[in-house]
Amino acid sequence: MLLGAHVSTAGGCRNAPARAADIGAVAIQVFTKQPNRWAEVQLSTDECLAFRLGLAEHGVAYANAHDSYLINLATPDPLLLDRSYAAFAAELRRANELGLDALVTHPGNATDGDVPRGLAQNADMIGRALEEVGGAAMVLLETTAGAGKVLGSRFEELAEMIERIPPHVRERVGVCVDTCHVYAAGYDLREDYDGVINQLADVIGLHRVRLFHLNDSATAFASRRDRHAAIGEGSLGDEPFRRLMNDPRFTAVPMVLETPKEHPDNVKDLVTLDRQNLARLRGYVGVTG
Numbered sequence: 001m002l003l004g005a006h007v008s009t010a011g012g013c014r015n016a017p018a019r020a021a022d023i024g025a026v027a028i029q030v031f032t033k034q035p036n037r038w039a040e041v042q043l044s045t046d047e048c049l050a051f052r053l054g055l056a057e058h059g060v061a062y063a064n065a066h067d068s069y070l071i072n073l074a075t076p077d078p079l080l081l082d083r084s085y086a087a088f089a090a091e092l093r094r095a096n097e098l099g100l101d102a103l104v105t106h107p108g109n110a111t112d113g114d115v116p117r118g119l120a121q122n123a124d125m126i127g128r129a130l131e132e133v134g135g136a137a138m139v140l141l142e143t144t145a146g147a148g149k150v151l152g153s154r155f156e157e158l159a160e161m162i163e164r165i166p167p168h169v170r171e172r173v174g175v176c177v178d179t180c181h182v183y184a185a186g187y188d189l190r191e192d193y194d195g196v197i198n199q200l201a202d203v204i205g206l207h208r209v210r211l212f213h214l215n216d217s218a219t220a221f222a223s224r225r226d227r228h229a230a231i232g233e234g235s236l237g238d239e240p241f242r243r244l245m246n247d248p249r250f251t252a253v254p255m256v257l258e259t260p261k262e263h264p265d266n267v268k269d270l271v272t273l274d275r276q277n278l279a280r281l282r283g284y285v286g287v288t289g
Contacts, residue, residue, distance in 0.1 A: 002062045004025030004029075007025070016030050017058040027256050032065050064101050067091040074108025074118035074119070081121070102140045112149075127164070141162070142181070143178050181215075181226060186222040190239060213255075214259075216231055216236045229259070241284055242287055246285065
């Protein structure tokens with residue numbers, strides 16, 4: 001299975017593949033810049049080549065980036081929209097330069113409460129970037145927990161955005177399903193796994209599911225709060241992850257952890273906790289309920 005985690009790019013993107021090897025990952029997610037700052041970076045040809053060679057050397061079969069948390073392609077503020085679009089296009093450009101499979105993006109925040117406008121605007125901006133930047137990297141719309149005016153907590157909203165993408169670039173758009181987010185948004189993966197997956201299939205189509213973020217939830221069902229927990233240690237528990245790890249429909253879909261990397265004493269650990277969570281996920285394989 002294409003199983004892995006979000007890994008650090010501290011010191012340069014070229015360092016990420018070796019960090020994947022440290023935790024036994026064959027799939028990774030990275031940031032190509034600091035996600036909480038607008039400042040852009042330009043990757044050198046040498047850096048991109050070293051990253052690509054590192055993927056091959058360390059057996060990483062899938063790699064994606066997550067875009068900046070500051071980007072809001074659904075904003076009603078024209079100045080923030082221009083800044084967000086420029087940042088998103090730059091993220092997509094770096095994803096192509098690194099040879100990444102995909103760029104994950106949040107569907108944005110319609111701060112004025114106008115959901116139809118926000119969905120349409122976000123889709124327009126993504127379609128524009130795919131056309132202007134080109135390349136092969138996919139754009140994956142991430143499911144959200146639904147706090148405040150955040151878009152993307154309902155499958156119908158993601159389906160509408162995809163439908164609005166111009167047909168000639170639509171096949172480069174898919175969905176990233178975050179287990180914590182969908183559970184917090186009101187899709188009960190714990191008690192109704194089959195029902196949730198059937199809704200996903202009916203509304204979006206399973207062929208659009210191109211990545212999973214595997215995270216337990218530190219808050220209760222339908223809390224609308226985005227708080228990740230270690231696998232099997234939150235309110236989701238073991239069962240949804242056991243089902244996912246044994247679901248033949250998702251055998252070829254990459255799955256990456258975004259679980260906490262701090263011990264209870266707040267000591268950061270970029271290796272041990274990921275190894276433990278990955279081992280737990282692998283332990284579900286072949287275990288029937």
